[in-house]
Amino acid sequence: MPPTSEQDEHPAGDTETASAAPDPPLRLALSAQWVSPSIARDAVRRWLRAHRWSPEGIDELVLAISEAVTNSIEHGYGVLPDRAGEPAGHPGIVELAGRVVPAADGRRAEFTISDQGRWLNPAGVPGGRGHGLTIIRACAEEVRVSGGASGTTVFLRSRPGPRRW
C-alpha cells in the first residue's frame, strides 16, 4: 500500500533506500495528558501485532514506550499525576515514531519518543520514579536518551523480532 495521499509518512525512514517496505511506520502525536500513555500502548500493540511480533516482545515494548511517554508528560511538561480529569495539563505534544528495520538475526523495531519540554537529567529523578527508566532499559536492546533546551528524545531499539516480514 504505497502512501500516495498522506503527507506525514516515512519520517525516519528517509535515510534508507526505499525498499518498498510493506511496513508503514508508526506516527503518533500525543497530547500532554494522562490518557496519552494508554493511547500509545494500544497503538504500539496493534502496530507490532500487525508486524507479527511475539506476545512477549510486544509486552516489553509496550511497557517501555508507556514509561517513556509518561516521563515526557510528567518530567518534560511537568504535568502532575493527580490531574487526570483535567482537559490538558500542558499544551505540549509528545511525538511517538516507530519503524521496523531489517537485520540478519531478526528484525528490530526502533522507536523515538520526543517532547519539547524541559530537559531533566534522568539521574536527578527522585524516588520511585527510577522504576520507569529501569523498565525502559530492561525492555530494549539499546536505549539512548538525549536532551537539551529544546526537549528530550528517547530512542529505543527492540531485541530481535521475527525474521520474516
Add this chain to the structure above:
Amino acid sequence: MDGSQLLQVATERNGSAVIVRVEGEVDMNTVTAFSGALTQACDLVTAPMRVVADLTGVTFLSSAGLTALLEIHSRCRHQGTPLSVEVTHPTVRRALEITGVDQILDLRRH
C-alpha cells in the same frame, strides 16, 4: 476522558481479609484511585487481619502502580497486617519481574 473509566475498584471483607479487586490499567491516569483504594483497605484492617490486592483483572501496571504497591507494602508491614498481591496478566508480571518488585511483595501468580 476521565481516569475512573479505565479502572474499576471494589473492596470487600472476607473473613479476616479485606480484598481490593482491581480491573483495568494502572498508570498515571488511574493511580490515584488505585492507591486510594489500597490505602483505605489498610485503614480498615488491624492485625492479624490481612489485605489482598486482587490484580487478576489488571491488564497493565506502570511504574507509578509499582511505586503505589511498594508504598502499601511498607505501610502494611509497619502495621503488622500482611499484604498479598494476586496477578495473572503477562505484562503485569513482566513489569514486576523487571523491577525486582516481585522479590519484595508476597506475590501470588495465577
